[in-house]
Amino acid sequence: MSNRKEFSNSRRKALKTIGLGAGSAAVGASLPLWARYAEAQSSAPIKVGFQAHKTGIGAAYGRWYERTTNAAAKVINDAGGINGRPLEIVLEDDGTDPKRGAEVVEKFATQHECDVAYGTLFSHVVIGSAPRAGELKLPYFVVSEGHHVASGMLNRYTLQPGITDVKSQVAAMAPFVSDNLGKKVTMIFPDFAFGHDHRDFFSAAIEAQGGEVVAKIAIPPTESSFTKYFPKIPRDTEVIYHVMVGPAVLTFVKELGEFFGPSRPEIFGFIDSLEAVDINSPGLEFLDGTYFWEGNPRYAQDNQSEFDKAYRAAVGVDNNGASVSDPTDVSTYAHMFGCWETLHVIKAGMEASGYSGAGDRAKLIEAVEAMSDLPHSHAHPQGAKLFNGKTHQVFGHQYITRVTDGKLKLAHTTSIEDTLYPDEVDYTTQAF
Amino acid sequence: MSDLRKTLGLHVGLLLVLLALNWLLPAYHHGNLARIMVLASYAIGYNVLFGYTGLLSLGHAMFFAAGMYGMGLTVRHLGWSPAPAVLAGVGAGLVLSLVVGFLALRTTGVAFMIVTLMFAQAVFLTVLYFGEYTRGDEGFVIQQVDRILLGIDLTDPNNRYLAALLVFAICLLATFWLVRHRFGKTIIAIRENEDRTRMLGYDVFRHKLGAVVISGSISALAGATYGLLFGYAGATFASVQYSIFPLLWVLLGGAGTILGPFVGTLFMFYLIDLSSEITTAYMLIAGVTLVLLTLFAPQGLMGEVRARLFRWLP
Numbered sequence: 001m002s003n004r005k006e007f008s009n010s011r012r013k014a015l016k017t018i019g020l021g022a023g024s025a026a027v028g029a030s031l032p033l034w035a036r037y038a039e040a041q042s043s044a045p046i047k048v049g050f051q052a053h054k055t056g057i058g059a060a061y062g063r064w065y066e067r068t069t070n071a072a073a074k075v076i077n078d079a080g081g082i083n084g085r086p087l088e089i090v091l092e093d094d095g096t097d098p099k100r101g102a103e104v105v106e107k108f109a110t111q112h113e114c115d116v117a118y119g120t121l122f123s124h125v126v127i128g129s130a131p132r133a134g135e136l137k138l139p140y141f142v143v144s145e146g147h148h149v150a151s152g153m154l155n156r157y158t159l160q161p162g163i164t165d166v167k168s169q170v171a172a173m174a175p176f177v178s179d180n181l182g183k184k185v186t187m188i189f190p191d192f193a194f195g196h197d198h199r200d201f202f203s204a205a206i207e208a209q210g211g212e213v214v215a216k217i218a219i220p221p222t223e224s225s226f227t228k229y230f231p232k233i234p235r236d237t238e239v240i241y242h243v244m245v246g247p248a249v250l251t252f253v254k255e256l257g258e259f260f261g262p263s264r265p266e267i268f269g270f271i272d273s274l275e276a277v278d279i280n281s282p283g284l285e286f287l288d289g290t291y292f293w294e295g296n297p298r299y300a301q302d303n304q305s306e307f308d309k310a311y312r313a314a315v316g317v318d319n320n321g322a323s324v325s326d327p328t329d330v331s332t333y334a335h336m337f338g339c340w341e342t343l344h345v346i347k348a349g350m351e352a353s354g355y356s357g358a359g360d361r362a363k364l365i366e367a368v369e370a371m372s373d374l375p376h377s378h379a380h381p382q383g384a385k386l387f388n389g390k391t392h393q394v395f396g397h398q399y400i401t402r403v404t405d406g407k408l409k410l411a412h413t414t415s416i417e418d419t420l421y422p423d424e425v426d427y428t429t430q431a432f
Numbered sequence: 433m434s435d436l437r438k439t440l441g442l443h444v445g446l447l448l449v450l451l452a453l454n455w456l457l458p459a460y461h462h463g464n465l466a467r468i469m470v471l472a473s474y475a476i477g478y479n480v481l482f483g484y485t486g487l488l489s490l491g492h493a494m495f496f497a498a499g500m501y502g503m504g505l506t507v508r509h510l511g512w513s514p515a516p517a518v519l520a521g522v523g524a525g526l527v528l529s530l531v532v533g534f535l536a537l538r539t540t541g542v543a544f545m546i547v548t549l550m551f552a553q554a555v556f557l558t559v560l561y562f563g564e565y566t567r568g569d570e571g572f573v574i575q576q577v578d579r580i581l582l583g584i585d586l587t588d589p590n591n592r593y594l595a596a597l598l599v600f601a602i603c604l605l606a607t608f609w610l611v612r613h614r615f616g617k618t619i620i621a622i623r624e625n626e627d628r629t630r631m632l633g634y635d636v637f638r639h640k641l642g643a644v645v646i647s648g649s650i651s652a653l654a655g656a657t658y659g660l661l662f663g664y665a666g667a668t669f670a671s672v673q674y675s676i677f678p679l680l681w682v683l684l685g686g687a688g689t690i691l692g693p694f695v696g697t698l699f700m701f702y703l704i705d706l707s708s709e710i711t712t713a714y715m716l717i718a719g720v721t722l723v724l725l726t727l728f729a730p731q732g733l734m735g736e737v738r739a740r741l742f743r744w745l746p
Contacts, residue, residue: 106463127570
């Protein structure tokens with residue numbers, strides 16, 4: 001009996017569905033072509049091509065950029081999508097390689113027919129891909145913290161609205177370093193573009209504060225042992241500023257500790273070197289009491305905002321900055337918020353411009369260029385931001401934390417004003 | 433039909449097909465093929481040394497990068513227009529290959545591989561060291577306004593494709609001509625039996641040096657063209673993996689065949705493109721494919737075609 005009921009029920013449902021289908025098909029057929037197209041457009045997903053570092057040197061970052069992206073997409077879709085349309089992330093691995101990166105951008109534009117491309121971190125991939133994005137007229141939202149966008153090297157289609165650039169980060173550190181740690185700084189940096197940016201921007205910024213860089217020690221990128229460089233550190237050094245990156249950082253810290261023993265100068269570093277690395281890893285004990293720049297504090301702080309709380313939960317990160325499912329899987333917390341915030345800027349830009357398809361890409365860029373204040377909110381959990389439409393670059397608060405009892409505790413938050421510098425380009429004067 | 437007419441027909445036919453594809457291919461594959469033709473030109477350069485002379489270099493990225501930076505730096509810092517800039521790139525590759533060839537050819541076999549690898553590493557580190565000019569690992573953009581050659585905008589997809597085809601055709605036909613003439617036949621003789629060639633009275637060192645220079649210059653032309661057509665120059669292209677790529681392309685396609693480099697590059701490009709959609713372990717798929725091909729088609733795709741079907745293939 002129950003079987004029969006189920007059967008008749010499902011048969012009735014099926015008939016109903018067929019009837020509805022036929023009805024809508026008839027309505028569809030009776031609509032003029034443009035209206036049917038509009039109907040299809042309104043429900044089709046917005047496709048965001050995610051250029052992900054799944055493999056290659058950026059893979060640790062890529063893993064967390066992907067998790068953050070998926071979490072942000074879910075939040076946006078749960079809240080109704082963009083202009084009522086669902087957001088679809090189309091992921092392609094670029095191997096953290098500029099050649100493959102450019103190919104992936106082409107794939108987004110001409111094969112997947114994405115509305116925008118997004119999510120690139122490593123600067124060489126951004127710089128290798130951006131020319132193609134510009135030629136294909138594909139809005140390209142990078143999450144890279146490189147100065148390449150604001151320097152004017154790229155084009156009108158490339159924007160960085162979700163993460164601050166290295167020039168503003170470094171410049172904002174100088175007042176804190178000179179006021180609290182010391183005025184005579186020795187810089188230790190990798191001898192390639194990322195290290196050179198730090199060397200040049202910080203030297204200028206600390207001089208503006210009345211301090212000086214007493215030594216600049218460039219470490220060749222192939223180096224695996226650092227002891228021989230440490231005797232070059234002048235004796236009157238008050239602060240060591242380090243930005244080593246890559247797997248050699250653990251050796252670097254260990255050897256630095258062995259060199260100085262218990263009496264060391266103040267030490268300030270960029271967390272880039274220790275993203276996705278547990279600060280309590282063996283060999284890092286020497287970092288206790290030293291300071292770090294963090295784009296967003298990895299450990300939940302005493303003054304944690306409700307926005308950070310919600311963002312942390314959505315991405316699946318615990319209060320120590322590690323995965324909730326695996327405490328040894330440490331996140332790239334200082335950078336990955338950029339993915340979350342950038343996707344929200346894309347959403348806001350599309351909604352402000354009434355974006356409906358590829359023909360509205362220029363309108364989308366104009367809408368983002370028109371943005372200015374981005375308040376601290378669920379869309380911007382790292383903090384309030386100021387977007388500069390001319391340079392296509394966002395500015396925001398920077399955090400300085402100190403290693404205390406095996407955690408990174410907030411010591412200072414910069415103002416947005418500390419991070420500003422004069423415009424170097426006006427992309428709005430470039431034609432689309 | 434004579435072998436010459438058949439081979440000419442095949443190679444010119446391929447170029448005509450590639451020309452026709454400019455108007456037939458969908459946008460994505462159109463862009464890919466432009467890129468593949470430039471990379472295949474690089475592989476053609478590599479094949480002159482590896483396939484025809486029998487010298488295995490592990491450092492060809494230095495020649496590709498010499499072309500790319502010879503072009504890119506003259507555009508960026510000296511404001512040169514594309515035509516002289518590309519010539520500067522080829523000139524840089526020519527001079528570098530002459531110097532490297534002169535030194536590296538004092539060694540043979542494994543030592544030659546290691547010496548070329550070391551030279552390439554030195555070039556890579558030089559690019560990083562002069563970061564003030566080269567922007568090191570980040571590289572730099574060659575702006576759209578600097579990529580207009582004799583009034584032709586190379587950022588336009590059609591122009592880019594046709595420029596890539598032109599460079600590819602020059603490289604293909606030049607090597608086709610080369611291997612049919614005295615110099616080419618001598619380097620093939622060196623590959624087959626160096627001692628016997630020397631005994632017959634040929635100056636082996638000069639011929640090998642000539643092969644290194646031709647190979648390096650073609651690779652540099654490809655590097656300069658790549659930078660110009662795709663608007664970017666960066667140290668990645670001088671890194672060791674870009675020395676390994678042409679070796680793989682040539683091995684896959686068939687060393688010592690004229691069409692092998694193109695077939696290998698095309699095959700590898702789409703192998704990675706398609707397999708990366710399925711798994712992040714796409715280099716594993718590429719590696720396994722290479723192992724299988726080495727086991728079952730040791731002469732590469734075109735090498736097997738020549739051995740089994742068309743013995744007249746050059």
